[in-house]
Amino acid sequence: MPFEPFLMERWQSTWENHVDVNLSESGVEPLTVDELLEEDPDLRRAVLEQxxxxxxxxxxxxxxxxxxxxxxxxxxxxxxxxxxxxxxxxxxxxxxxxxxxxxxxxxxxxxxxxxxxxxxxxxxxxxxxxxxxxxxxxxxxxxxxxxxxxxxxxxxxxxxxxxxxxxxxxxxxxxxxxxxxxxxxxxxxxxxxxxxxxxxxxxxxxxxxxxxxxxxxxxxxxxxxxxxxxxxxxxxxxxxxxxxxxxxxxxxxxxxxxxxxxxxxxxxxxxxRARILGRTRAILRENYPVMADWLASHEGTLTHVPPAAGAMLWLRYSHGVNSSELCERLRTEHSVLLVPGDHYGMDGFLRIGFGSEVEELKDGLARVAAALRA
Ligand SMILES: Cc1ncc(COP(=O)(O)O)c(C=O)c1O
Incomplete structure (x- = not known):
């Protein structure tokens, strides 16, 4: 079997650090080491002494x-x-x-x-x-x-x-x-x-x-x-x-x-573990309504089945353009990264991550809206 590149990871690996807004992630805004360790001096010392x-x-x-x-x-x-x-x-x-x-x-x-x-x-x-x-x-x-x-x-x-x-x-x-x-x-x-x-x-x-x-x-x-x-x-x-x-x-x-x-x-x-998963759920529950409002303003052209878990939305669009081409235009003209449905063998879909900081998410969605209008 000749080598088949992993299209989605190749796309993300190549571009995720070279766009203004990365909405190609499927997880939530990462914790810092500081947040993970909280104010626990013994734990901090133990980590430093590792x-x-x-x-x-x-x-x-x-x-x-x-x-x-x-x-x-x-x-x-x-x-x-x-x-x-x-x-x-x-x-x-x-x-x-x-x-x-x-x-x-x-x-x-x-x-x-x-x-x-x-x-x-x-x-x-x-x-x-x-x-x-x-x-x-x-x-x-x-x-x-x-x-x-x-x-x-x-x-x-x-x-x-x-x-x-x-x-x-x-x-x-x-x-x-x-x-x-x-x-x-x-x-x-x-x-x-x-x-x-x-x-x-x-x-x-x-x-x-x-x-x-x-x-x-x-x-x-x-x-x-x-x-x-x-x-x-x-x-x-x-x-x-x-x-x-x-x-x-x-x-x-x-x-x-x-x-x-x-x-x-x-x-x-x-x-x-409970604290960390609680943080994740709080992010998802704050951000999903932002996505939902945005989608409501595109009724008829963008549809999705609401996710039960995870920080990504699998969006069907009806703009008659290939998903890889659309994502390439979003990247080059609007500096926002999404994942094209093509990478899943399902053209006509886009994957949008909604786990990032809310202002970044709004910025990214505004860019996607501008591209879709065009
Ligand atoms: C379903 C699934 N499994 C595994 C991975 C890879 O996870 P990791 O970053 O822990 O290697 C991903 C990353 O997107 C994923 O979506």
């Missing part, structure tokens, strides 16, 4: 225990810490996928798993979510999934809450997915990196954890926690699989950064 050595390469026991606490019945041995959620997805797919495997991938989706499994020689089959305005979400079509899953299916890959629609699967739907996977002995890779960033409820989106024999969760601190610069992610799964991923990790980034491991352990302490 030796910058190689830590335990699959993550310190302290951090793995904090992650394990998020998954009932898990221990530190069920967890591997990775460099971001991206590396977690890479390690799991690299470990599991062999040429000729079939992988069913929920679409639309952050296209990393799609690209990786193809790079590892698998046949990726898209399982399309259905836009359902009446149900108020992009909902899964379980019959379609049943048709796609067969004896050759090695893996079912879901992203829940979903990037880019912000839709969430229910516990019953996850159970059904688990049952379908178990029937053919497939793994379920659930990327749950937006879990905890719910817009309308205090309840976290149900996890895939424990719902299938071969469920493996990937997640991290970049989105719901607003800590992408720590580059901390994790894999939670059966110990055997996690250990196989760890072996591969030796060929990649070896170990998490010592400082990041230390700060992540702090962020996942239960009181801190």
């Amino acid at each position: 030796p910058l050595r190689y830590v335990q390469t699959n993550g310190t026991t302290a951090l793995r225990e904090r992650v394990a606490a998020l998954y009932p019945g898990a221990t530190a041995d069920h967890v591997e810490v990775t460099t971001g959620g991206a590396e977690a997805n890479q390690m799991v797919t690299w470990t599991l996928i062999e040429p000729g495997d079939e992988v069913v991938v929920m679409l639309p989706n952050y296209m990393q798993v799609w690209g990786l499994v193809r790079a590892y020689g698998a046949d990726a089959k898209g399982w399309q979510l259905v836009e359902d305005g009446d149900a108020g979400r992009w909902r899964p079509d379980m019959d379609a999934l049943a048709d796609l899953v067969g004896e050759r299916t090695k893996l079912i890959a879901i992203c829940n809450p979903n990037n880019p629609t912000g839709s969430c699967l229910t516990a019953d739907e996850l159970d059904l997915i688990g049952a379908m996977a178990d029937r053919v002995g497939a793994y379920v890779l659930a990327d749950e990196i937006y879990r905890g960033a719910e817009l309308t409820t205090e309840e976290e989106t149900p996890s895939m954890w424990g719902r299938s024999e071969r469920a493996v969760i990937t997640s991290g601190l970049s989105k719901a926690y607003g800590l992408p610069g720590l580059r901390v992610g994790w894999i939670a799964g059966q110990t055997d699989l996690v250990n196989r991923c760890w072996e591969r990790h030796d060929y990649a980034t070896i170990a998490p950064s010592a400082l990041s491991d230390r700060l992540a352990t702090h962020a996942l302490e239960p009181t801190q």
Whole structure:
């Protein structure tokens, strides 16, 4: 399989630091180290005294225990810490996928798993979510999934809450997915990196954890926690699989950064975790109405199904222009960055992040409105 660039990440990597307003992000305005540590002198001293050595390469026991606490019945041995959620997805797919495997991938989706499994020689089959305005979400079509899953299916890959629609699967739907996977002995890779960033409820989106024999969760601190610069992610799964991923990790980034491991352990302490997720939800709930007002002034030309989680909006537009061309014009003529639907294989859509500071968001939206008028 010739190398296929990861279009969305390439676009963001190239331009996100060269525009006035970046609305291509899917997470919230990041915390500073200062905000993370608050006014706790002992903690600040402990962080300053952290030796910058190689830590335990699959993550310190302290951090793995904090992650394990998020998954009932898990221990530190069920967890591997990775460099971001991206590396977690890479390690799991690299470990599991062999040429000729079939992988069913929920679409639309952050296209990393799609690209990786193809790079590892698998046949990726898209399982399309259905836009359902009446149900108020992009909902899964379980019959379609049943048709796609067969004896050759090695893996079912879901992203829940979903990037880019912000839709969430229910516990019953996850159970059904688990049952379908178990029937053919497939793994379920659930990327749950937006879990905890719910817009309308205090309840976290149900996890895939424990719902299938071969469920493996990937997640991290970049989105719901607003800590992408720590580059901390994790894999939670059966110990055997996690250990196989760890072996591969030796060929990649070896170990998490010592400082990041230390700060992540702090962020996942239960009181801190609640504080950080509370901050995220407060940002989402302040900013979404700004988006909604803006959309109301474009009624008829821009439509969307409100997201349940995450800091992004998946917007259908009807201006008859290709999404990549539109985003290129927004970038070059208005210095604002969005993600084109093309990068998800869905032209006619735009992804707008609404997790940034509210004045920046308003500035960006005004620029997009000006471009759409033109
Ligand atoms: C669904 C999903 N998984 C993983 C990642 C990568 O996360 P990280 O920055 O922690 O590597 C992203 C980033 O946008 C994402 O949207």
